[in-house]
Amino acid sequence: MSDTVEFDLDAYLGRIGWEGERVADVATLRAVHLAHARAIPFENLDAVNGTAPSLELGDLLDKLVRGRRGGYCYEQNTLLLHALEALGFGVTRLSARVQVGADGLESRPRTHMTLLVEVAGETRPYLADVGFGAVGALLEPVPLVAGEEFEGAGRRHRLVRVSHRGPLDLWVLEAFEQGLAWEGGWRRQYAFTLDPGEKPDFEVFNWFVATHPRSPFTQRLYVQRMRGDQHVLLSGRELTVTSPDGTVSKREVSEEEVSRLLDEEFGIDVPQSHQKDHAG
Known part of the structure; x- marks a missing residue:
């Protein structure tokens, strides 16, 4: 299928069980994000069976919305991107390096997909992500602000800027984990810059992550x-x-x-x- 398929906003909102007013404001962004995160499971059934899941809109609607399935980051966040755009938000794909269990900031490739969301009237964009497969994942989006702590649906996160050799600011999403005393309770989740990604980039990442024998x-x-x-x-x-x-x-x-x-x-x-x- 191709992305000429029209996004079915009614079916999507029914799938996540959200019935709020369809306005492109921060309250809607937070509510839709949380409803999606709670309703659609993270799963890699396709990849573990040797198949790269389709990122075409029609296939995503059939699998994650009309079907009783979930998906991983590329599927989940591509679906959320279409939903947010249908609601009137501006959305940019970003690629990130997963830091959970990593040896360093640049020890892994940029294989995670996350989203930057523009909200009319807001001076700062929001980081949105319903596809990070970890206990430190966002349940609600967070503003792109360095050093401030944000609580969303019982989880605590912050964004920090760290030094690196590239020309763009490097942002790191951190989650607070109880009992993590030696790191002050904060654990790095993933690192990213604001260099925009495009659909073909993530089709390549998706194929690699779903088929490489070391993935x-x-x-x-x-x-x-x-x-x-x-x-x-x-x-x-x-x-x-x-x-x-x-x-x-x-x-x-x-x-x-x-x-x-x-x-x-x-x-x-x-x-x-x-x-x-x-x-x-």
Whole structure:
């Protein structure tokens, strides 16, 4: 399918369960972002089965909106981009280097997709991201302001500017994690500049991440969602539940339970062609 398909805003808003006034203001941006993050699960079923998921609008609508599926960053944030544009926001794609578990700021390629959102009447844009597969992910967008702490739906974030060798400012999104005393509670999530990306760039990134044998998304099943104020993650056959106070519970699950969890816990219908041992 091609992006000549018209975006179905009614179907999208129905999928995320949002019924607010359709105005392009900060309140709408925050509410739609949070509703999307809570409604559509993060999942890599296509990649773990050796297929790069389509980023064409019609396919995204069929899979994430009309279908009982989720997706990872390229799918989730491309869908959000179309929704925000339909609501009247200005949106720019940005690429980022994931910092969770990284050895340094430039030790990984720019394979994450995030969004910069312009709001009419606001002097600063917002960082929006419903596709970061980690417990430190944004639930609500944050203003592009250095050094200030922002709370959104129970999670705390801040953006910092750090020195690097490039000509553009390097921004780092940090999340506050309970019990992370040796880093003052703050952990880097990803680093980015404001160099705009385009759809063809992310089609290349998407293909690489979904098919390269060393990509973590080709190695094991990775599914997450919010359950109330808890973050629920299924990584391979390990189920992890993280509470707002930082309490973590983990347990191993069987392959039969993986199938049940995908259906009942995460709200995902596994396509017939994908029904095999995904756990890795």
